[in-house]
Amino acid sequence: MAYSFPEEVLEHVFSFLCSDKDRNAVSLVCKSWYEIERWCRRRIFIGNCYSVTPDIVIRRFPKVRAMEMKGKPHFADFNLVPEGWGAYVYPWISAMSVAYPWLEEIKLKRMVVTDECLELISKSFKSFKVLVLSSCEGFTTDGLASIAANCRNLRELDLKESEVEDLSGHWLSHFPDHCTSLVSLNMSCLGSEVSFSALERLVGRCPNLKTLRLNRAVPLEKLPNLLSRAPQLVELGTGTYSSEFRVDIFSNLSEAFSVCKQLKGLSGLWDAIPAYLPAMYSVCPGLTSLNLSYATIQSPDLSKLVSQCPNLQRLWVLDYIEDSGLEALATSCKDLQELRVFPSDPFGAEPNVSLTEQGLVTVSEGCPKLQSVLYFCRQMSNAALVTIAKNRPNMIRFRLCIIEPQAPDYVTLEPLDTGFGAIVKSCKELRRLSLSGLLTDQVFEYIGTHAKKLEMLSIAFAGDSDLGLHHVLSGCESLRKLEIRDCPFGDKALLANAAKLETMRSLWMSSCSVSYGACKLLGQKMPRLNVEVIDERGPPESRPESCPVEKLYIYRTVAGRRIDMPDFIWTMDEDSALQHS
Amino acid sequence: MSPPLLGIEGHSQCNVSLMASSASADCISQNLSGLKEHNYFGLSDCSSVDSSAVSSVVDENKKNLNLKATELRLGLPGSQSPDRDSEFALLSSGKLDEKQLFPLVPSKDGICLLSQKTVVSGNKRGFSDTVDGFSQPKSSIFSDGNWMFNAAGSESGQPKLGGNAGINVMLTNRSSGAQPSIKAEVPAKAPQEANDKMNGSNTNSVPASKAQVVGWPPIRSFRKNTLATTSKNNDEVDGKPGPGALFVKVSMDGAPYLRKVDLRTYSTYKELSSALEKMFSCFTLGQCGPQGASSREVMSETKLRDLLHGSEYVLTYEDKDGDWMLVGDVPWE
Numbered sequence: 001m002a003y004s005f006p007e008e009v010l011e012h013v014f015s016f017l018c019s020d021k022d023r024n025a026v027s028l029v030c031k032s033w034y035e036i037e038r039w040c041r042r043r044i045f046i047g048n049c050y051s052v053t054p055d056i057v058i059r060r061f062p063k064v065r066a067m068e069m070k071g072k073p074h075f076a077d078f079n080l081v082p083e084g085w086g087a088y089v090y091p092w093i094s095a096m097s098v099a100y101p102w103l104e105e106i107k108l109k110r111m112v113v114t115d116e117c118l119e120l121i122s123k124s125f126k127s128f129k130v131l132v133l134s135s136c137e138g139f140t141t142d143g144l145a146s147i148a149a150n151c152r153n154l155r156e157l158d159l160k161e162s163e164v165e166d167l168s169g170h171w172l173s174h175f176p177d178h179c180t181s182l183v184s185l186n187m188s189c190l191g192s193e194v195s196f197s198a199l200e201r202l203v204g205r206c207p208n209l210k211t212l213r214l215n216r217a218v219p220l221e222k223l224p225n226l227l228s229r230a231p232q233l234v235e236l237g238t239g240t241y242s243s244e245f246r247v248d249i250f251s252n253l254s255e256a257f258s259v260c261k262q263l264k265g266l267s268g269l270w271d272a273i274p275a276y277l278p279a280m281y282s283v284c285p286g287l288t289s290l291n292l293s294y295a296t297i298q299s300p301d302l303s304k305l306v307s308q309c310p311n312l313q314r315l316w317v318l319d320y321i322e323d324s325g326l327e328a329l330a331t332s333c334k335d336l337q338e339l340r341v342f343p344s345d346p347f348g349a350e351p352n353v354s355l356t357e358q359g360l361v362t363v364s365e366g367c368p369k370l371q372s373v374l375y376f377c378r379q380m381s382n383a384a385l386v387t388i389a390k391n392r393p394n395m396i397r398f399r400l401c402i403i404e405p406q407a408p409d410y411v412t413l414e415p416l417d418t419g420f421g422a423i424v425k426s427c428k429e430l431r432r433l434s435l436s437g438l439l440t441d442q443v444f445e446y447i448g449t450h451a452k453k454l455e456m457l458s459i460a461f462a463g464d465s466d467l468g469l470h471h472v473l474s475g476c477e478s479l480r481k482l483e484i485r486d487c488p489f490g491d492k493a494l495l496a497n498a499a500k501l502e503t504m505r506s507l508w509m510s511s512c513s514v515s516y517g518a519c520k521l522l523g524q525k526m527p528r529l530n531v532e533v534i535d536e537r538g539p540p541e542s543r544p545e546s547c548p549v550e551k552l553y554i555y556r557t558v559a560g561r562r563i564d565m566p567d568f569i570w571t572m573d574e575d576s577a578l579q580h581s
Numbered sequence: 582m583s584p585p586l587l588g589i590e591g592h593s594q595c596n597v598s599l600m601a602s603s604a605s606a607d608c609i610s611q612n613l614s615g616l617k618e619h620n621y622f623g624l625s626d627c628s629s630v631d632s633s634a635v636s637s638v639v640d641e642n643k644k645n646l647n648l649k650a651t652e653l654r655l656g657l658p659g660s661q662s663p664d665r666d667s668e669f670a671l672l673s674s675g676k677l678d679e680k681q682l683f684p685l686v687p688s689k690d691g692i693c694l695l696s697q698k699t700v701v702s703g704n705k706r707g708f709s710d711t712v713d714g715f716s717q718p719k720s721s722i723f724s725d726g727n728w729m730f731n732a733a734g735s736e737s738g739q740p741k742l743g744g745n746a747g748i749n750v751m752l753t754n755r756s757s758g759a760q761p762s763i764k765a766e767v768p769a770k771a772p773q774e775a776n777d778k779m780n781g782s783n784t785n786s787v788p789a790s791k792a793q794v795v796g797w798p799p800i801r802s803f804r805k806n807t808l809a810t811t812s813k814n815n816d817e818v819d820g821k822p823g824p825g826a827l828f829v830k831v832s833m834d835g836a837p838y839l840r841k842v843d844l845r846t847y848s849t850y851k852e853l854s855s856a857l858e859k860m861f862s863c864f865t866l867g868q869c870g871p872q873g874a875s876s877r878e879v880m881s882e883t884k885l886r887d888l889l890h891g892s893e894y895v896l897t898y899e900d901k902d903g904d905w906m907l908v909g910d911v912p913w914e
Binding site: 075077078079080135161163189270293294342343344346376401403405434458460485486 | 801804805
């Protein structure tokens with residue numbers, strides 16, 4: 001080399017690079033940069049736990065302090081991935097307990113975590129600080145007790161929507177009296193009541209506590225006790241927000257809220273009773289995030305509430321808000337960036353509320369910063385979608401779920417191709433899209449042609465033929481994750497675009513028409529892909545080759561085939577012919 | 582390094598090549614044209630097996646679907662779509678048989694194979710039985726006598742037009758000469774219901790547990806479970822009908838307007854018929870005589886009862902096989 005910086009200087013420069021993308025780019029410059037970078041990388045993100053092995057990661061990055069990993073495919077959230085599929089984190093924890101004694105952070109999503117894992121974490125990592133388990137499962141409150149008891153400097157314990165076997169609320173009492181380091185505690189997914197006095201004391205002795213999300217079992221009348229001990233809270237998730245109305249409870253609550261001058265985010269509000277809503281009016285002007293998706297309050301009260309929150313940037317709400325409430329939202333909340341409207345009665349055949357496409361149109365008109373939408377509704381029209389697209393070219397995430405599969409434009413009875421086409425044409429920065437309603441191959445042509453920044457696409461009950469899938473795979477340059485269910489997509493598009501699959505994180509196809517033969521072919525010819533057939537009917541070899549598989553999960557990997565598969569998953573590779581003979 | 586090209590056996594229409602994305606444009610266009618020729622509307626190259634399968638099933642179903650042919654069909658996957666019969670998906674004919682064999686959702690009553698499944702009818706053939714499972718349990722419910730009521734349209738003579746699904750229940754006057762029956766229509770398929778909802782008519786909902794497609798609508802379990810407990814609590818508080826309300830429209834021959842009843846608020850046929858009695862009493866009163874003087878009202882109750890119970894009116898419905906059934910034979914549940 002003509003010159004060489006001292007390594008320390010380069011390391012210092014690299015320390016300013018936070019994003020993985022930047023660090024990966026830096027590693028490719030030359031061998032010495034690769035070496036320097038790998039020794040100083042402190043955070044790793046593994047989007048698919050089966051794309052790499054613990055050994056490979058540890059070998060390349062020996063000094064990691066924070067790891068984040070995701071396991072099951074997204075459709076696991078909707079029960080499409082059978083029980084026992086995998087995503088066990090234990091091998092990772094076990095390897096890291098030896099290799100990364102200074103590990104501080106573990107963030108997992110859709111993984112199976114056992115009490116054994118939690119205990120191992122709590123005992124292996126002396127400076128452990130952050131544990132986030134998002135949509136995970138496999139552990140009990142005993143595991144939580146180990147974490148509480150042994151992690152002396154625990155800052156964050158966040159159990160976002162995990163499925164925890166709730167043996168008792170006693171785990172919270174395992175936080176030792178000298179634990180004062182908590183910054184964030186989210187126990188909202190737990191069922192059992194914790195010892196309130198233990199909770200009170202814990203909250204009281206943690207001066208840096210910024211996020212507290214209680215579970216439903218914490219009664220409303222006790223909330224003021226906690227708030228008064230933590231007036232510095234920035235994010236609060238209440239327990240149940242319901243109780244027989246009493247003036248003294250109301251005034252205590254009001255007073256407690258009024259002391260929380262830093263509060264920016266509010267959630268919980270289970271079973272909220274309108275009479276108690278005004279108690280939180282004092283914090284409303286400061287709120288930027290409001291999650292009312294468990295609050296079964298009706299439109300008039302919802303309208304009144306959102307009208308008090310002019311600085312709202314994110315709103316999650318049930319469809320009780322109705323079109324009229326969304327109008328109030330559009331009028332009052334000009335900073336709104338993210339809106340999620342969930343269905344209150346998803347399985348009823350008739351609409352129980354007056355929420356239509358008009359609500360979304362109104363918000364798209366009134367809120368210039370709206371960029372992220374998740375909207376469940378029962379009717380949609382091309383005209384509405386075209387209007388939304390015109391209003392909001394800055395849309396980044398657009399997920400529309402029309403509850404009835406294959407519902408057409410309710411006005412013209414045509415497919416919604418035009419509408420979604422308008423979205424992808426207009427919203428050039430669109431990164432995530434979920435489709436629903438009646439859709440032909442045409443919409444996929446639009447998507448393939450225009451959605452160049454699209455990274456994640458979810459398709460259900462749509463399309464006419466392989467051409468649809470072909471448009472997507474050949475056109476969407478930035479596509480990383482594609483998930484498809486119940487679409488007439490078969491072998492041709494998949495095989496014709498096999499190489500594309502190596503540029504993506506994963507592809508999920510269930511209830512489509514991909515034949516076993518095509519899966520085998522794909523697996524044999526693409527060694528860097530794991531082509532996994534999930535079929536609970538029994539070995540695919542027992543059926544004709546042209547028979548479609550139930551579910552298919554394809555992902556790129558350097559780890560080779562999985563070794564922890566249950567008996568209903570088969571990997572297609574060069575050896576598969578031998579395996580099953 | 583040139584990527585290997587591989588043909589796929591069993592696909593009669595075109596060769597599919599496995600290729601890298603850097604493959605020549607020739608290969609791509611060849612395949613694309615192969616795809617295009619065979620995929621878009623009006624495929625002509627499919628084997629005769631396909632066409633004959635289609636026509637036979639179409640005929641078979643035509644009698645059930647007569648009037649649907651005149652409507653815009655928006656069926657669920659796996660449904661018959663007369664408009665689209667001529668379109669064939671790019672599937673090898675060998676797939677026909679296999680598709681029948683794989684109900685992907687445990688079907689409730691073993692009714693998992695409709696004849697329509699043998700059809701390679703255009704666009705929706707690839708759909709799984711989960712979606713058929715969506716429609717079929719409804720059929721089974723019909724056969725169990727869980728009838729559903731629907732708008733009959735205006736005339737008793739033309740109840741089937743306009744994409745009506747469900748059962749039309751009408752009280753007809755025996756003396757009018759027509760068979761005294763509540764005309765009911767039960768479509769064989771859920772797709773019609775989807776149709777109706779689009780048209781704004783009020784189709785009935787099947788009890789939720791039976792009609793769900795796996796994983797649809799896409800809501801996380803945590804949220805679903807929370808909603809379930811919340812709504813249970815609310816039902817007690819608000820008194821509004823829970824997700825289980827089963828509203829049906831009931832029409833009476835000659836009545837100027839229809840009524841709606843919630844089947845779930847009754848536990849026996851007797852309750853239902855007496856409720857219907859009360860509901861339609863006003864019409865019968867009118868029919869009793871031209872004057873409508875107050876003195877008549879005293880007598881009208883008994884007269885009405887006689888009318889409804891005794892001779893004049895009976896409750897009937899038409900089930901999915903097209904047969905007129907007397908209400909009351911099948912157990913209420």
